[in-house]
Amino acid sequence: MGSGRVNIEIIFAGRSNVGKSTLFYQLFGVKVRRGKKPGTTIKPNHLQYRDLLVTDLPGFGYVWKGRNLSEKVKDFVVRYIEENAHRIKLAVEVIDAKAFCEIAERWDKRGYIPVEVEMFDFLKELGIETVVAANKFDKVENESVIEEIRKWIKGEIIPTSAKKGEVEGIRRWLKSKLVEMGRHDLMGVFRK
Numbered sequence: 001m002g003s004g005r006v007n008i009e010i011i012f013a014g015r016s017n018v019g020k021s022t023l024f025y026q027l028f029g030v031k032v033r034r035g036k037k038p039g040t041t042i043k044p045n046h047l048q049y050r051d052l053l054v055t056d057l058p059g060f061g062y063v064w065k066g067r068n069l070s071e072k073v074k075d076f077v078v079r080y081i082e083e084n085a086h087r088i089k090l091a092v093e094v095i096d097a098k099a100f101c102e103i104a105e106r107w108d109k110r111g112y113i114p115v116e117v118e119m120f121d122f123l124k125e126l127g128i129e130t131v132v133a134a135n136k137f138d139k140v141e142n143e144s145v146i147e148e149i150r151k152w153i154k155g156e157i158i159p160t161s162a163k164k165g166e167v168e169g170i171r172r173w174l175k176s177k178l179v180e181m182g183r184h185d186l187m188g189v190f191r192k
């Protein structure tokens with residue numbers, strides 16, 4: 001991690017394997033650790049630029065070797081966000097555009113609130129401006145998937161294909177929010 005005081009934090013949150021770290025790399029050019037045993041390493045990856053901290057959070061909702069580690073990681077992520085809420089100004093919630101609707105439907109039928117919906121509402125409650133990156137959009141056949149996601153998550157949804165380097169929408173969103181905060185000086189955090 002870098003050094004010095006942190007005044008602003010941007011977080012990347014989402015289920016395991018949705019492409020958070022890939023998106024992180026495409027935006028900032030920093031290769032972040034990729035756990036061999038997802039869910040066991042509950043350690044966030046950080047990048048510091050001036051007084052900005054960008055954080056790639058561990059993915060929740062992963063079932064590994066029959067052990068449901070989702071609760072442990074979710075608890076960690078929730079606690080991390082609560083503890084740092086005073087400086088977390090922006091959040092990118094990453095979802096798998098293709099898998100999301102199917103999973104959401106399944107959860108809903110069982111009477112659960114989909115974890116993505118829960119996370120989005122939680123961030124909003126804390127006053128954190130949140131955008132949804134509908135990632136793996138290259139695997140989506142029908143663009144109406146965005147409308148489908150919108151039924152569940154009442155917020156801004158931007159399609160991305162991190163693996164193909166198509167992350168312009170999210171980059172533009174983050175830049176415009178930083179500019180709104182008067183922080184033009186932080187543009188250097190983005191990959192050239």
Ligand SMILES: Nc1nc2c(ncn2[C@@H]2O[C@H](COP(=O)(O)OP(=O)(O)OP(=O)(O)O)[C@@H](O)[C@H]2O)c(=O)[nH]1
Nearest residue numbers: 015016017018019020021022038059136161162163
């Ligand atoms: N098709 C497709 N695959 C992608 C895309 N983005 C990421 N992937 C792939 O999805 C897999 C998981 O990517 P990661 O970036 O490690 O996902 P993560 O969300 O950081 O996963 P955790 O760290 O376990 O939470 C990798 O095999 C990526 O290559 C995308 O836009 N399209």
Ligand SMILES: [Mg+2]
Nearest residue numbers: 020021033034
């Ligand atoms: Mg990751």
